[in-house]
Amino acid sequence: MAKSKYALTLAVVLYFCTCVSSFAETTAEIAKRCVPSVVLVTIYDENERPIESGSGFVIGNEQVATSYHVVAGGVSASVKTADKIVYPVSSVLAADASKDIAILQVKKLTDVQPLPLGDSASVSLGETVVAIGSPVGLEGTITEGIVSAVRESEKFKTEVVQYSAPSSRGNSGGPLVNSKGEVIGVISYQMGSGQSLNFAIPVARLKELLSQPQERKAVSTLQAPLLEKIGSLSPRRRTRIVWIPGWPPYTERLSSWHNCKSESVTVRIDERRLRRVENEGALIPGTFYVTQAGVVKFHAEQAGQEAEMEMEYVPYRVAVLDNTGFGAEDTIAKRLKEIGDEVLTGAEVEAAVGQWIPQAEQLSDFRQLAQRLNCSRLIVASCGVEDNPYGVTLNIVLDAYDLNTGRRVLSVAKDTRVVHYPGLSEALKWLAQSLALLEALDDIMKKVS
Numbered sequence: 001m002a003k004s005k006y007a008l009t010l011a012v013v014l015y016f017c018t019c020v021s022s023f024a025e026t027t028a029e030i031a032k033r034c035v036p037s038v039v040l041v042t043i044y045d046e047n048e049r050p051i052e053s054g055s056g057f058v059i060g061n062e063q064v065a066t067s068y069h070v071v072a073g074g075v076s077a078s079v080k081t082a083d084k085i086v087y088p089v090s091s092v093l094a095a096d097a098s099k100d101i102a103i104l105q106v107k108k109l110t111d112v113q114p115l116p117l118g119d120s121a122s123v124s125l126g127e128t129v130v131a132i133g134s135p136v137g138l139e140g141t142i143t144e145g146i147v148s149a150v151r152e153s154e155k156f157k158t159e160v161v162q163y164s165a166p167s168s169r170g171n172s173g174g175p176l177v178n179s180k181g182e183v184i185g186v187i188s189y190q191m192g193s194g195q196s197l198n199f200a201i202p203v204a205r206l207k208e209l210l211s212q213p214q215e216r217k218a219v220s221t222l223q224a225p226l227l228e229k230i231g232s233l234s235p236r237r238r239t240r241i242v243w244i245p246g247w248p249p250y251t252e253r254l255s256s257w258h259n260c261k262s263e264s265v266t267v268r269i270d271e272r273r274l275r276r277v278e279n280e281g282a283l284i285p286g287t288f289y290v291t292q293a294g295v296v297k298f299h300a301e302q303a304g305q306e307a308e309m310e311m312e313y314v315p316y317r318v319a320v321l322d323n324t325g326f327g328a329e330d331t332i333a334k335r336l337k338e339i340g341d342e343v344l345t346g347a348e349v350e351a352a353v354g355q356w357i358p359q360a361e362q363l364s365d366f367r368q369l370a371q372r373l374n375c376s377r378l379i380v381a382s383c384g385v386e387d388n389p390y391g392v393t394l395n396i397v398l399d400a401y402d403l404n405t406g407r408r409v410l411s412v413a414k415d416t417r418v419v420h421y422p423g424l425s426e427a428l429k430w431l432a433q434s435l436a437l438l439e440a441l442d443d444i445m446k447k448v449s
Contacts, residue, residue: 027142031132043075053137064079071095091217093214129145131171132177147161238340255313260294
């Protein structure tokens with residue numbers, strides 16, 4: 001009797017193991033089957049320059065799922081498959097910023113096998129998961145971990161799957177798959193304040209979006225509203241005076257710093273208001289035209305005149321971090337205040353930023369910094385000093401970051417030489433270097449308009 005019970009128990013165990021092995025896959029098997037369905041997503045500006053990249057995965061019917069924040073803020077986008085074929089994104093079929101999900105239409109993307117969508121409601125703590133994507137542009141990267149928790153998100157209006165598989169910036173939008181190779185989440189963000197703190201939006205949210213009526217829209221319509229209220233001020237109007245140096249048509253950017261509403265622009269020359277036209281070909285004396293890229297072209301009757309451009313814009317609340325060692329923050333703050341921005345400097349910024357390295361941070365860290373400082377932009381000024389036969393050369397760098405999107409929006413470098421005359425004390429040398437740096441920074445900031 002005991003032998004028969006033992007045989008029965010062994011048979012049940014063997015059957016169970018056979019069933020499990022028939023469903024679960026090894027990480028190598030998951031990689032072989034799933035990696036070809038994962039794509040690199042790149043967004044471009046109005047000049048077709050790449051400005052950001054992330055991941056996505058094919059879900060069938062010429063559709064790619066990704067994170068909302070990966071494509072938000074771009075003018076156009078493309079996907080690159082594992083076979084190194086690049087397809088333009090035709091349109092955005094559906095998007096939900098509150099849940100960080102977007103569905104892209106990519107015409108002619110028919111040769112890539114779609115990934116099966118699993119059941120995120122049945123996710124178990126401790127189960128094995130695999131993250132697939134393109135961290136920092138490294139395509140086809142896979143990492144393995146476990147489900148650490150399922151919790152409510154502080155960033156989005158949904159619960160999130162917390163997992164331990166190593167992920168980095170660029171993984172966003174990629175699939176988090178279970179041991180059956182089914183997608184259980186869309187990788188969204190990481191927390192840089194700890195280790196292995198990674199989060200994915202449950203695939204149930206993607207299924208909900210797929211079930212809703214789809215309305216095609218351009219990538220350029222997806223702005224990044226996730227934090228647009230943080231560090232943003234009320235719209236204002238400002239007037240810029242520009243000199244007309246040559247013959248028409250004259251070209252001038254609305255602003256190299258602020259986002260301006262093109263429909264709000266008016267142009268006056270000698271108190272005479274110019275008439276707006278809808279295309280460049282209609283420009284004649286006394287008219288102006290505004291391009292989609294925010295460039296004003298107007299037809300003045302003669303050179304040597306001043307034009308007044310008035311526009312509506314949204315000023316920023318800007319944090320300034322001075323790493324020059326020469327007290328440069330006042331020079332930067334003065335210029336920013338002249339163009340309507342509010343400025344935060346000093347110990348509060350230093351304490352919040354600490355050892356923060358923008359190039360190495362995740363988007364979530366940018367957002368946390370924005371929330372902590374209540375600022376939408378951060379300017380970092382730095383200065384290197386090199387000896388030369390006559391004194392020193394100051395290597396001045398000014399970088400500006402959009403804390404809402406995690407992108408560097410301005411980077412200016414300038415070298416200036418400081419002559420050290422014989423007999424100068426160290427204090428006077430420092431003073432000469434300080435004055436030279438402030439003068440160079442003032443020249444740089446004049447270009448921020």
